[in-house]
Amino acid sequence: MKTLCIRCVLWVFSVLFIQHAAQAQAQVTPPVLIENGNPKKPKVKKQWRFAVDIDAGFASPANAELSDVFKGGLNASVGVKTAFLKNKLWVRPLAGLKYYWKEVELGQSRREAFRTWKAGFELQYKAFTLNKFSFFPIIRADQNWSVSQFTKIADEKLNDVVLQTTDKVLTGSGVSFDAGIMVVRSGDLYVKLDYEYYKPDLKVNPELVREMLAAGFIMPDHKVYDCSSINLSVGVNLNFKK
């Protein structure tokens, strides 16, 4: 899975490179109208600007509740954005994924994964530009669907399996809020650093509750987890005009 993540990051850079090459090919001089020997200012017409942002990166749990279990995870999102307020404010509907995982030994080799699918909106405001870098404070709100599960990663048949439950162990949903900053270089590559506040109320699989009770422990059937995280992502901005 580490390889997979590294590949994801490399994909972003690959897309960036392709986009760079395409832009270099397509650069044209803006047309200038000449009337009676004098250049005429073209008629300005409102043009909607659209772009696609794709990013992926590293998520670091900001709370011991999660960081004790996972040291880091994968964070990715994709969304189409459009501009307002003279291209200063960008609104970006998006879909995303946050994925924490690790391999564990519960009597047999398994992978514990905590996966969150996201759908929401992001607002990016172009605050200022310094040299070739533009700085965008961002805020974001998402609806999240989270699930934690153990999957067998080896076909071992052992009698001493610590945890029998292999289905979804924890499930839940909730709204998350992000705030951070995005630094865009030359309008294509960007780096995003943000803090996500997410505290879902996760329901425990009833089978696990029964399993714990059989082992002599009373486990509540739900718990509010602090899944807040600090996210650092790199992304590409694919611009196109309508």
Place this chain on the structure above:
Amino acid sequence: MKQLYLLFLIGAVALGCGDKDKYLYTQIPTEVVLNTDTKVLIKDNSIMYVRLDSGNIIRGITDKVAFTTTDQFKSFAYGGYSVGTAKTPYNYDRNTIVVGTGTSTAPVVYYSFDYGSTWASAAPAFSPVINTSGFYSTELVSVSYIDSNNLMLAYQQKSYTTADSRKFYKLNLTTKVATRVSYFDDAFQPITIKFTDKKTGWMLLYKNSSYSTFMSKTLDTGRTWSTPKAIDNRYITGLQTGTKGNMCAIEDFGNAYMSTDSGVTWKKPSTDIKLTHAYMVNQSVIYGVTGESLLKSTDTGVTWNTVSSTGYEYINMKKLHFQDAQNGVMFGDQKLYITADGGVTWNVLLYPYPYILE
């Protein structure tokens, strides 16, 4: 940009890492089901007898300690005890527990009148002395409670040439003298005796020649016994006496037999069942536990219906005790459960969870 790439590389390395001993679900705070102090009751111990009395008082003994609780073991009192190696089965009668130890010809009888908390012993002097000549075996098979000053000792002697003999001695706990009250050379083997008052008692007998278990009754503290009445062609070892002539005889891993007329007539299940143990609550309610389920009969033991069959370790249960038709306990070795709904659901009270035995 190189620093940024390095940052992402470090992040990528951290992916898929985490404490191998912690899982997301283990972050949920849990409570232990049982009081860990109950370790003293079950570690290296085996539960022998438990009863549930009014006021939700649970009393019992293991092979090393006696215990009492009124709050389902959130708190409990216990005390160790020691008796010799049992020669006879333990005989339980309300607050009384008696057992014979030592040898058959020189036994030491241990008895407790407070549910096993304190014990006393008596080495009886026999009158007359037990004569073993002519018998190839002399065995003390049962010690039973008569009243607070008297116990009944039942002997069986086997002979090659004549019929087997059974002898009954009444042990006076004050004088420590065991006086023979009756004897029979009729090849019936005494199994167990239960007295309901200081004169009235019942005895289970087995006869090899007919492969049957019989019931006999005394009304004069064992001096005379009624002609044995056959119950069934089975070896029946358990006997429970109730009020108004209600009796229940329980076969080991078999049927339960019920009499409502002081043992004159007996009813048995319409189809054979394999009961580990049965408990008669009253004339109309009997509970029985099998290796797979809890059964209940409400027609004097003829038909039995399953009360519950899943979720509990019936296979490890050895005995039942019910205070009334709804409230009871079942137990076996290191496990004790309690019910308040007639056995439909059970709560665990004692269990050898790893955190208990640690």
